[in-house]
Amino acid sequence: MNFRHLGRSGLIVSRLAYGNWLTRSSSRSEETELACVRAALDAGITTFDTADVYAGSQAEESLGRALKGERREGLEILTKVFAPTGPGRNDMGLSRKHIRESIDNSLRRLGMDHVDVYQAHRFDPSTPLEETMAALADVVHAGKAHYIGVSEWTAEQIRRGHALAGELRIPFVSNQPQYSALWRVPEVEVMPLCEELGMGQIVWSPLAQGVLTGKYLPGGQWPEGSRATDSNDGSEVLAPWLTDEVLHRVQRLHPIAADLGLTLAQLSLAWVLQHPNVSAAVIGASRPEQITDNAKAAGVTLDAEVLSAIDAVLDPVVSRDPAATTDSSPTDPAWRVG
Template sequence: MNFRHLGRSGLIVSQLAYGNWLTQSSSRSEETELACVRAALDAGITTFDTADVYADTRAEESLGRALKGERREGLEVLTKVFAPTGPGHNDLGLSRKHIRESIDNSLRRLGMDYVDVYQAHRFDPSTPLEETMTALADVVHSGKAHYIGVCEWTADQIRRGHALARELKVSLVSNQPQYSALWRVPEVEVMPACEELGIGQIVWSPLAQGVLTGKYLPGEQWPEGSRATDSNDGSEVLTPWLTDEVLGRVQQLRPIAADLGLSLAQLSLAWVLRHPGVSTAVLGASRPEQITDNAKALGVTLDAEVLGAIDAALGPVVSRDAAATAQSSPTDPAWRLA
């Protein structure tokens, strides 16, 4: 396993992280989750990403059980707060009340005394940013998290949050955006702002929900048991990629990968990890062998000719609209009352 600093912080993370959103949000068994975590540990992965909302809070419990008995100091465990975890009007968002209650509930479910990074899962326009950042700072000052991070915030939101964090003497060290060879939205505004501020990227969906593995072929039925056929497995996130134009372009990457002795998944992960702002890429898995195979992308160097060939192959299907980041969070300050 290779390791990098998380931004300009002192925290070191594995270049590949294991995330259990899809593993635990699907109908897969607890045994599958345990096997995937074990495969991650065997591959040298030390960074584990989850969230309180995944699988209706069950994902944190499952990850905690899977990591039980591991040396806590040798792991970097990340979780998130924002999305609804109960029926009440204060069971969501980034209010002081929700943050303070959510960190205690997350630690209970994980069976841990602290998390390494506590992340604001989206931006909350219904709560003053000062309230949110003060509450997150209190989580750090109380010893329940070492660092704070954000997920899918815009460049402006990150700048404002970072400035407040400095005033409160806590480290906002990470941003977690969607990022892949097909989804390059963060490159436009978010990554440059984070580079300036010393914030590292913990990227999710580096394989574009599995599309960049090449298993979905244009004009053919989706493979049985794949994410595209499982309504409990985040298939709605995958749907926009499942067009003949996108899938056809992805198939043009095959000879590029073959010339390098790589699978499409390994090529796509190497493409993400070549960015100096990326500290770690979060991998999901439906089978433990996927983690073992994907770890072979580590240490692969893609030269300018290969990068140019990837750009030419994907061409017009690459997403670069910076406005897409803002669209991932609520925009109406009254959204929690709706």
């Protein structure tokens, strides 16, 4: 496993992080989760990413149990706050009330007294940003988190948040966007700004929900038990990639991977890790062997010729519109439950 500083902060993270967004769901057993975490640790992964909302808040509990007994100082634990965790009107968002209550609940579920990075899962347009950042500063000053990060904020939202973090003297060090060879939206505005500000990316869905493993073939017959066939396992997130045009082009990447002695998943992960602003890529798994295989991508370097060949294949189906990040920050009052 290779390691890198998270942006220009002093925190060092593993190039691949283990994420249990979809790993811990109704279709996954506790035994599978434990085996996947063990495989991640055996592969040298020290960075673990979760959120208070994953699997109805069970994901944090499961991760905490799986890591029990590990040396806490040797791990980097990331969790998030924003999405609804209960039926009340104040059970979501980035208000002072929800942040202060959510960090305590996350720590209780994880069985830890602090996390390394506490991330705002989305931007909250219904709460003043000054209130949000002051509440996050309280979390840091109370010793419940070492660093602050965000996920799927726009470039302008990040710039404003970073300025306030500077005034509050708290380390605002990371962004967690979707990023893959098919989804390059952050490259346009977010990554250049983060490089300027010294923030690193911890990207999610580097395999485009499994499409960039090559297991989904054109024609619409999906592998039995795959994410595409499981409504409890994120099939709605995967659906936009399952077009014949995208899948035909992904299949054309196999010879490129084979020439390098890589699987298509390893090639796709290595592609993501080539970007200088990417500190880590979050990977999940339904089986521990996937973690073991994919971890081999951490030490792979792709030369310019290979990167150009990948671009030539995928360019017609790549998403780059910065508005896609704006769309991911909810403004609909219906998000506020209760």
